[in-house]
Amino acid sequence: MIGYTVPEIRRLLVYLILRHARPDEHVWSWSHWRRRRQHQARTCHYRTRGHVP
Template sequence: MINLTLPEIRRLITALIMRHAPPPAHVWSWSHWRRRRQHQARLSHYRRRGHPLTQLPLQY
């Protein structure tokens, strides 16, 4: 038997993790929260550097 390869280790870890995946509603709400926070960070970044803040659209 050969040793485990990196792709095989990745596949095994993914299979183990996905067995107990969170509900889809949780995944979508977390994604929405993350994108909203990234947008807020972008605004803060520009504000701190003195750039004029025109209404930056949320980029989804």
């Protein structure tokens, strides 16, 4: 998976500290899904351009 980015860390802190209407599990699962999806997109991007990982 891709590492944490500054905007994502900021978003996680806001949602975890301010305790919006979303439970903690939702915030963490969203973060995991986002990083996994970014990794998939990066892999696909390079694969279509002929780069081998």
